[in-house]
Structures are given as structure tokens and as C-alpha cells.
Amino acid sequence: MVGIGSKWWARMLSIVVERPVRVAFFGSLLLSLIAVLGAATVGRDAAFYLTIAQDVQVDGPQAAFAVFNWPWFSLLLAGTHWVSALPIELSAYLWCALFAAGTCALLVDCVRQRSVQLAPWACLVVLAMPAFNQFRGEILREFGFWFFCILTLWLAMRWQARGGWLRAATLHLALVAAAAFRLEALLLLPALGLWQMPGLWVRERRLALLQFVALPLLGVVVGMVLVSATGGFSSARVAYYLDLINPSSVLASFDLLREQFANSLINKYSQDEAGRIIFFGILAAMAIGFVNICGPFAVPFLRGRNWQAIKRYWHEYRPFAWAALLYLLILLLFFIQQQFMNLRYMSFLNLLFVPALALALQMFAQQFPRLGKALVAVCLLVMLSNVVSSGPGKVQYVEAGRWMAANVEPDAPAYFDDGRIGYYAGRGYRLKQLTREAAMSPAHADKFRYFLIEARGNEPWLTSWLAERNLRIVERFANRRGATVLVITQ
Structure with a gap:
């Protein structure tokens, strides 16, 4: 053997x-x-692109541009469906x-x-x-x-x-x-x-x-x-990228970031060095992220x-090296402007x-x-x-969405903690206009007949809110680790 x-x-x-x-x-x-x-659900970005493609099937390409300013991937998916019926x-x-x-x-x-x-x-x-x-x-x-x-x-x-x-x-x-x-x-x-x-x-x-x-x-x-x-x-989209590389916009964003950081420091000498700390801190964070992935x-x-x-990489793969240097600059500008870094963006580097x-x-x-x-x-x-994932997956989104599709009228107003529940309910993925706190507040709660939120159901704040609004939990869906989606209505 x-x-x-x-x-x-x-x-x-x-x-x-x-x-x-x-x-x-x-x-x-x-x-x-x-x-x-092994994937239990699609991601948020995926649900967004798929919903746009579905809208294109019904309302034509103009529907894509009404929702997203760079929808070419969704148009590709819609075109593939039109040609192949997949x-x-x-x-x-x-x-x-x-x-x-x-x-x-x-x-x-x-x-x-x-x-x-x-x-x-x-x-x-x-x-x-x-x-x-x-x-x-x-x-x-x-x-x-x-x-x-x-x-x-x-x-x-x-x-x-x-x-x-x-x-x-x-x-x-x-x-x-x-x-x-x-x-x-x-x-x-x-x-x-x-x-x-x-x-x-x-x-x-x-x-x-x-x-x-x-x-x-x-x-x-x-x-x-x-x-x-x-x-x-x-x-x-083009305007966003032009602003991203606009020197005056970059300097303004960096000054704002420097001031925010300096105001959080106690020592005056550290405040004077806030710009250097921020700049080299960003470089260090990017280097750590690069090594990590x-x-x-x-x-x-x-x-x-x-x-x-x-050294050999620079001499033998010069186009890759130049692209890497310029992309590193783009990532640096993005970090300064947006004050965060998604490792998915770094993957190309x-x-x-x-x-x-x-x-x-x-x-x-x-x-x-x-x-x-x-x-x-x-x-x-x-x-x-x-x-290969050993995690339980977010099957609660799928089950909650399918329950909605089977038991609730398509036009019944509902609030979803995660837009993917709406996607699996056949309503498409819609960008959230309200936070959970805002949707459940007295100013907006009456606009919804259903609330599908992520909670265990026994939290004191939720119990008091249900009693105050005369609502109840009619269904709950959980994965193996206990992450739960509650369906709330009258």
C-alpha cells in the first residue's frame, strides 16, 4: 500500500x-x-448584483443604472440568463x-x-x-x-x-x-x-x-x-475615482484624519506627530494585512x-511590479479617504x-x-x-426568507435586519434605508407589518418593545450555533 x-x-x-x-x-x-x-447563503454583494440582474429581466437595462452606477457585472448575468435560460x-x-x-x-x-x-x-x-x-x-x-x-x-x-x-x-x-x-x-x-x-x-x-x-x-x-x-x-463612479486621486481632496481627508487622531491624544508632542503616526500606521496596517492573506x-x-x-521579480516581471506599485498607491489613497481597508480589495496586490x-x-x-x-x-x-467550511452557515436567512415567501403577501411592508432575507423571500436585496433602531422607533414602526430581526427573543428591550407595540414573535429560525432570526407581527 x-x-x-x-x-x-x-x-x-x-x-x-x-x-x-x-x-x-x-x-x-x-x-x-x-x-x-458548501455555501449556505450568498453574500450581501452577491444578493445586490443578483437582484439588479433580476430587475433587468423585468424592466430592462435602465433599471440597473437606476440602482447602481457601475452595473456591468449584473448586465452580464442578465444577458447570460437571456441567452441560456440558466x-x-x-x-x-x-x-x-x-x-x-x-x-x-x-x-x-x-x-x-x-x-x-x-x-x-x-x-x-x-x-x-x-x-x-x-x-x-x-x-x-x-x-x-x-x-x-x-x-x-x-x-x-x-x-x-x-x-x-x-x-x-x-x-x-x-x-x-x-x-x-x-x-x-x-x-x-x-x-x-x-x-x-x-x-x-x-x-x-x-x-x-x-x-x-x-x-x-x-x-x-x-x-x-x-x-x-x-x-x-x-x-x-467616474467622479468618485477622480475625487479619490484629486490631491486637494486627499490632503483634506488626511488633515481631517490627522486632526481626529490628534484630538484623541493627551501628550502635546504626540499631537504634533499625529500626521506621521497616521501615515506610517496606515502603511503598517496594509503590510500586516498583505502578509496575513x-x-x-x-x-x-x-x-x-x-x-x-x-529583485528578480522587479527585473523579470516588470509590468506586474509597476502595476503593484500603482495599486499600492490606490489602496493608500482609498485608506486615507475612506478610513478603512477591505482585505478583498488588497487581494489583487x-x-x-x-x-x-x-x-x-x-x-x-x-x-x-x-x-x-x-x-x-x-x-x-x-x-x-x-x-471547506466547518461553520454552520447562515441558513436562518434562507429559512426565514422562504417562510416569508410562503406565508406573507408579496406587498406586505416588512423590515429585514439583513437584506438577504428579502432576497430569499423573492423581494430582492434592497439597501437598508433605516437602521434597526430607527425602524423600530415610534416614528417608523407603524410603517411595517413584519419585522424580521436577529435576536434571541428573550432580551429585556425586545420583550418591553413587543408589549408596548402589542406585537408577538410568530416564528423563529436558527442555525446550529444559535444565531436566530425572529419573525415579529401582530
């Missing part, structure tokens, strides 16, 4: 070494399938799984183009790194953003090697597709421009540089013509010699660092063969933990 097991592992290892791109693609699909099968939720999971698989395969192939020996290590990184894989069971427009951004970089590397107007054009088309999912994808344009900048001083590269800039310049000219013809252009792939960098991987992480992992395995095998085993366990 031991011999059979050894042969099986040897065969699997040879497949990974010989076909790392295929393993990354089909391994990614398998991991996504496992994650989706349920919108199923088509969303399929698109996200395909985008994830494509992202993994393209990243591994980008590494393979530079080093065949490094590709299997990159395959392990893309399939196990928590930054990317912890979201496999969710429906997110980030999957499309990640895929088309990596596709843009993959096409850029092929265009760099072979040239051609058609390859340059497809590169920019992929970039436009990425921006349709998240507008910050446009940072790849200056990143690739910085990568090509040295070509200005090399005669043989000037034609290539012309190929790269021609289509964006044409787009700018056409855009200016359209703006002048239509009398202007307005988009809340790298998972075990950050371990090789504990050895100083392995930092040479960053980790994806851009996949070649560096693979290089460091390879170095570590060569330096410490036994520890390298142990680290690979840990990475495989992390790969499974990313997609």
Missing part, C-alpha cells in the same frame, strides 16, 4: 510539473465547486468559477513564460494563497476584475515578445473589460506605460511604443468628440537571502505578487528540502481550508 501511495503521489507531482497551467485551471474549477457546494444565481457562480480558473491559469502561464521550473510553484501559490482562494464560494465582480487584469498583463507580455498592432489592440480591449468590473483596472494603463517608457530611447522599440499608445490616444479623441457632441459626461507563502521571506526574489511568492518558495525549498516539504504540506492544508 505504501508503494502504491508513493507511486500515486509521484504521478500527481509529475502531472503538476509537466502541465502546471492545466492543473491550475482544472484545480481551480474543482476548488470552486467544493466551495460553492438561473441567474447559477450563471453567476459559473462565471465566477471560470474567471477564477482563468486567472489562475494565466498567472501560472505568465510565470512559465519566464521560467518553466518555477511554474509548478506558481501553481501551488495561486491555488492555495488565502488572498484569492478564500472568496471562491462567493459571487463577486472582483473575479472578473482579477481575470481581465491578469489577461491584460499576459497579453502585454506576449505583445512585448512578438509585437503587432492586433496584439496591442487586444491588450487594450482586455483592459476595458477589466474596467467594466472595477474602474481601478485603468491603473494598468500607466503601469504598462511606465514599463514601456525606456523604449523612447531605443529606436527599435519606438514602433512598439506607438502601437501601445495609439489606441488609448484614439479613445481619448473619440471620448472628447462624444463629450462635446452630447454636452457633457456624468458618472458618479499571503498565508504560509510569507514564511520564506523570514530568511533574508530570499528577499532576492523581490497579492495576485500581482504571485511570481515573487513563487520565487521565494522555490528558494526556500532548495535551501531546506525537509522544511520545504513540510511547508508544501501546510500549503495543501490551507488550500483545503480556504474552500
Whole structure:
């Protein structure tokens, strides 16, 4: 049996070494399938996108823009349903799984183009790194953003090697597709421009540089013509990003943040240093978050010699490096303006660092063969933990929503603590206009016939409120850990 097991592992290892791109693609699909099968509910963002797609089916594309100012992912889902008749939720999971698989395969192939020996290590990184894989069971427009951004970089590397107007054009088309999912994808344009900048001083590269800039310049000219013809252009999403990078807006936000922090300090000397503390504190928080979602792939960098991987990354994967630097700047501006950081936004930075992480992992395995095998085993366990959940899930939302759909008239006014209850009730996911406290206050409580809230039911504040309003708990739904949704009405 031991011999059979050894042969099986040897065969699997040879497949990974010989076909790392295929393993990354089909391994990614398998991991996504496992994650989706274990998902009890969709996330809030997913319910929002799915509801918009459902509204498009009924009221047309204009319904999407009335709710969200960048609804292209939802329009893709609605179009897929119209063409294939697949349920919108199923088509969303399929698109996200395909985008994830494509992202993994393209990243591994980008590494393979530079080093065949490094590709299997990159395959392990893309399939196990928590930054990317912890979201496999969710429906997110980030999957499309990640895929088309990596596709843009993959096409850029092929265009760099072979040239051609058609390859340059497809590169920019992929970039436009990425921006349709998240507008910050446009940072790849200056990143690739910085990568090509040295070509200005090399005669043989000037034609290539012309190929790269021609289509964006044409787009700018056409855009200016359209703006002048239509009398202007307005988009809340575009305005938001322009404000995000506006120096005066950034400085105003930073000054506000500095003043808020300084007012919380006792020592005057510390107040004078509030700006530095805030700035370096933000950088430290981002660094900690980055390392955290790298998972075990950050371990090789504990050895100083392995930092040479960053040097090789800069020289061999320059477009990735420029994109990472500019995206880090975008994250910094976002942190200053919004005063919070979602690790999901940082995941793209980790994806851009996949070649560096693979290089460091390879170095570590060569330096410490036994520890390298142990680290690979840990990475495989992390790969499974990313997609296998032992938690109870939020099944109470599903059960409460289905109860509403079966027992309550569709137009009966109801307040939902979590909008996903409304989604599973067939009412769609609607952004909350009122907090629970406001909805249950005397000013608004009479507007609702039903309240579906998260509580245990025996809280003193709830008992007194029920008696005061002459209401009662008619149903309750709980998961294995006791998280409960109460249905309250007369």
C-alpha cells in the first residue's frame, strides 16, 4: 500500500510539473465547486448584483443604472440568463468559477513564460494563497476584475515578445473589460506605460511604443468628440475615482484624519506627530494585512537571502511590479479617504505578487528540502481550508426568507435586519434605508407589518418593545450555533 501511495503521489507531482497551467485551471474549477457546494447563503454583494440582474429581466437595462452606477457585472448575468435560460444565481457562480480558473491559469502561464521550473510553484501559490482562494464560494465582480487584469498583463507580455498592432489592440480591449468590473483596472494603463517608457530611447522599440499608445490616444479623441457632441459626461463612479486621486481632496481627508487622531491624544508632542503616526500606521496596517492573506507563502521571506526574489521579480516581471506599485498607491489613497481597508480589495496586490511568492518558495525549498516539504504540506492544508467550511452557515436567512415567501403577501411592508432575507423571500436585496433602531422607533414602526430581526427573543428591550407595540414573535429560525432570526407581527 505504501508503494502504491508513493507511486500515486509521484504521478500527481509529475502531472503538476509537466502541465502546471492545466492543473491550475482544472484545480481551480474543482476548488470552486467544493466551495460553492458548501455555501449556505450568498453574500450581501452577491444578493445586490443578483437582484439588479433580476430587475433587468423585468424592466430592462435602465433599471440597473437606476440602482447602481457601475452595473456591468449584473448586465452580464442578465444577458447570460437571456441567452441560456440558466438561473441567474447559477450563471453567476459559473462565471465566477471560470474567471477564477482563468486567472489562475494565466498567472501560472505568465510565470512559465519566464521560467518553466518555477511554474509548478506558481501553481501551488495561486491555488492555495488565502488572498484569492478564500472568496471562491462567493459571487463577486472582483473575479472578473482579477481575470481581465491578469489577461491584460499576459497579453502585454506576449505583445512585448512578438509585437503587432492586433496584439496591442487586444491588450487594450482586455483592459476595458477589466474596467467594466472595477474602474481601478485603468491603473494598468500607466503601469504598462511606465514599463514601456525606456523604449523612447531605443529606436527599435519606438514602433512598439506607438502601437501601445495609439489606441488609448484614439479613445481619448473619440471620448472628447462624444463629450462635446452630447454636452457633457456624468458618472458618479467616474467622479468618485477622480475625487479619490484629486490631491486637494486627499490632503483634506488626511488633515481631517490627522486632526481626529490628534484630538484623541493627551501628550502635546504626540499631537504634533499625529500626521506621521497616521501615515506610517496606515502603511503598517496594509503590510500586516498583505502578509496575513499571503498565508504560509510569507514564511520564506523570514530568511533574508530570499528577499532576492523581490529583485528578480522587479527585473523579470516588470509590468506586474509597476502595476503593484500603482495599486499600492490606490489602496493608500482609498485608506486615507475612506478610513478603512477591505482585505478583498488588497487581494489583487497579492495576485500581482504571485511570481515573487513563487520565487521565494522555490528558494526556500532548495535551501531546506525537509522544511520545504513540510511547508508544501501546510500549503495543501490551507488550500483545503480556504474552500471547506466547518461553520454552520447562515441558513436562518434562507429559512426565514422562504417562510416569508410562503406565508406573507408579496406587498406586505416588512423590515429585514439583513437584506438577504428579502432576497430569499423573492423581494430582492434592497439597501437598508433605516437602521434597526430607527425602524423600530415610534416614528417608523407603524410603517411595517413584519419585522424580521436577529435576536434571541428573550432580551429585556425586545420583550418591553413587543408589549408596548402589542406585537408577538410568530416564528423563529436558527442555525446550529444559535444565531436566530425572529419573525415579529401582530
